[in-house]
Amino acid sequence: MKALIVIALLGVVTMMSEVFRFKKLLLPLVVVGLLAACGLAIGDWNTAIRYYSDMVYFDNYSLAFTSLIIVLTLLWLIISKGYFVSDSSRAEHATLILFTLCGGVIMTAYSDLSMFFVGLEILSISLYVLASSNKHDLKSNEAGMKYFLMGSFATGFLLFGMALIYGAAASFNLVKIAEYVQTTAAHGQTPMFVYTGVLLMMVGLMFKVSAAPFHFWAPDVYEGAPTLITAFMATVVKTAAFAAFYRLFSTCFGDISGFWAQTLAVISAVTMLTGNILAVSQTSLKRMLAYSSIAHAGYMLMAIVAMNKISGGAIFLYATAYSLGSLGAFACLHAISKYGDESIENLKGFAADNKIWAGLLGVIVLSLAGIPPVAGFFAKYYIFYGVFQSNFTWLVLVAILSSLIGVYYYFRIIITMVQPRSEKATVLPALTGAHKALLLISALLALGIGIYPAFLQGLLS
Amino acid sequence: MVLLSTPVDYLPIAMMFVVAIGFVLFVMFATHWMGPKHKSKVKLEAFECGIESKGNSRLPFSIKYFLIAILFVLFDVEVIFMYPWAVNFAEWSKHGLAAFGEMLVFLGLLVFGLIYIIRKGALKWE
Numbered sequence: 033m034k035a036l037i038v039i040a041l042l043g044v045v046t047m048m049s050e051v052f053r054f055k056k057l058l059l060p061l062v063v064v065g066l067l068a069a070c071g072l073a074i075g076d077w078n079t080a081i082r083y084y085s086d087m088v089y090f091d092n093y094s095l096a097f098t099s100l101i102i103v104l105t106l107l108w109l110i111i112s113k114g115y116f117v118s119d120s121s122r123a124e125h126a127t128l129i130l131f132t133l134c135g136g137v138i139m140t141a142y143s144d145l146s147m148f149f150v151g152l153e154i155l156s157i158s159l160y161v162l163a164s165s166n167k168h169d170l171k172s173n174e175a176g177m178k179y180f181l182m183g184s185f186a187t188g189f190l191l192f193g194m195a196l197i198y199g200a201a202a203s204f205n206l207v208k209i210a211e212y213v214q215t216t217a218a219h220g221q222t223p224m225f226v227y228t229g230v231l232l233m234m235v236g237l238m239f240k241v242s243a244a245p246f247h248f249w250a251p252d253v254y255e256g257a258p259t260l261i262t263a264f265m266a267t268v269v270k271t272a273a274f275a276a277f278y279r280l281f282s283t284c285f286g287d288i289s290g291f292w293a294q295t296l297a298v299i300s301a302v303t304m305l306t307g308n309i310l311a312v313s314q315t316s317l318k319r320m321l322a323y324s325s326i327a328h329a330g331y332m333l334m335a336i337v338a339m340n341k342i343s344g345g346a347i348f349l350y351a352t353a354y355s356l357g358s359l360g361a362f363a364c365l366h367a368i369s370k371y372g373d374e375s376i377e378n379l380k381g382f383a384a385d386n387k388i389w390a391g392l393l394g395v396i397v398l399s400l401a402g403i404p405p406v407a408g409f410f411a412k413y414y415i416f417y418g419v420f421q422s423n424f425t426w427l428v429l430v431a432i433l434s435s436l437i438g439v440y441y442y443f444r445i446i447i448t449m450v451q452p453r454s455e456k457a458t459v460l461p462a463l464t465g466a467h468k469a470l471l472l473i474s475a476l477l478a479l480g481i482g483i484y485p486a487f488l489q490g491l492l493s
Numbered sequence: 494m495v496l497l498s499t500p501v502d503y504l505p506i507a508m509m510f511v512v513a514i515g516f517v518l519f520v521m522f523a524t525h526w527m528g529p530k531h532k533s534k535v536k537l538e539a540f541e542c543g544i545e546s547k548g549n550s551r552l553p554f555s556i557k558y559f560l561i562a563i564l565f566v567l568f569d570v571e572v573i574f575m576y577p578w579a580v581n582f583a584e585w586s587k588h589g590l591a592a593f594g595e596m597l598v599f600l601g602l603l604v605f606g607l608i609y610i611i612r613k614g615a616l617k618w619e
Contacts, residue, residue: 044602047609048608048609051608051612052612
């Protein structure tokens with residue numbers, strides 16, 4: 033709770049930094065504030081307090097995810113300097129980032145559906161503006177518009193679902209809804225419109241996490257938005273959305289999982305196949321990463337399908353590994369796409385120029401692909417193990433198959449980067465200190481988590 | 494699973510849809526058929542408070558009007574939140590000043606927003 037208040041106040045203060053002319057302090061202020069918020073969140077570990085007549089509930093689950101998204105934002109800030117310096121409205125951008133984070137924290141910690149909606153809207157509305165924040169770029173405008181129209185439409189589904197659930201349980205409170213679902217399910221008297229509500233809420237949430245068949249917005253929006261905002265969306269926002277998804281379904285609808293688990297299993301299989309197969313044929317690195325993020329959404333959905341003792345820890349570990357890998361990959365993309373060309377061919381000759389950094393990028397890509405010594409493998413392992421225990425063997429098989437497809441295009445990054453530079457290439461990949469720092473940190477963390485994955489996984493089990 | 498409600502129970506909803514659509518269609522066609530038609534030049538003109546209409550209505554006008562209007566709506570909506578608070582205040586104030594403090598926080602954030610738009614020059618007309 034303290035972390036949430038600190039982030040919200042920090043947003044207001046950064047908003048004031050331009051009109052009261054302390055813009056120079058902007059980034060240091062944000063970094064110090066976020067560090068403080070992260071410290072406060074970790075300091076609350078094992079307390080589990082319900083605030084404001086059970087509107088938000090900061091248990092270990094939400095504290096872990098809160099700390100994770102704050103740390104990811106801090107890592108993201110390392111490469112974000114260009115985004116804030118060269119713009120006349122950088123104070124607003126910093127404010128919007130902080131408000132997005134604020135919404136994300138509420139989404140990890142809500143204990144009431146109304147609070148969930150408030151958090152989702154704070155996150156989404158800031159993000160619509162951020163997606164179109166490159167005002168003079170037509171693609172960025174298009175991305176913002178598409179995201180806004182489709183996002184508000186999906187929110188409509190979510191709200192309709194909430195209304196039906198409220199109509200049945202007569203409460204927005206997660207605990208009360210869970211009690212209602214449990215008692216009616218025990219007598220086999222769950223009314224039809226509870227099922228409808230669950231399905232509609234699932235549709236709204238699946239849009240937010242870009243699961244197929246609700247993924248069509250993702251590649252266009254990811255491509256059009258400024259690269260740094262895409263990196264933020266693919267990591268922090270996706271983690272928060274999954275935290276909310278898992279929290280809702282594990283708290284409330286576990287007792288009627290017989291109804292939705294099969295549906296979600298099929299959707300998760302379709303999502304990872306769609307993401308991985310479509311990523312293979314992409315020539316733009318940015319679009320490829322967008323499809324890869326769709327595929328990873330499919331893997332994370334598997335943890336919600338499994339819904340057993342280890343899924344909470346598994347989804348946390350997976351979100352961490354995926355976000356670290358994505359941040360590293362996007363840092364590299366941002367470095368080579370300075371002139372607006374995001375083709376994967378730009379990576380040619382990258383390894384010859386930057387031996388160490390190409391190696392680190394290799395580690396990150398291996399982690400995304402899920403090759404043993406790195407974090408991504410153990411994240412996948414725990415997810416698959418949980419799903420296996422819940423008797424969805426076919427889903428594990430599909431997941432392994434689609435991982436193999438994934439290996440193909442992830443390795444294309446590595447193969448392209450060790451190839452000699454083509455004569456036509458005009459863009460010289462140049463890594464700045466910030467990009468190098470983020471590559472180093474995310475690769476080291478990916479390796480560290482790969483060596484000792486049980487720590488993160490065990491936090492929530 | 495045992496179904497408490499069968500699809501037949503939702504028949505009233507389907508009937509309501511039919512009635513709603515039917516009413517709209519009925520009114521649209523009924524006014525069309527029943528009303529008298531005078532197609533003179535004056536009747537077909539756009540009504541402009543009695544003044545003769547001229548020119549194109551799709552003129553570009555200053556974005557400032559829109560900005561002022563949207564800021565007004567914003568603060569207007571936020572003031573609406575004070576009504577339920579004021580109605581319940583007599584009851585809440587018996588239990589201490591918490592409700593008062595919460596409204597102060599809300600108004601404080603509102604004032605920050607106001608300061609922000611004034612300092613940004615959003616209300617400057619010239």
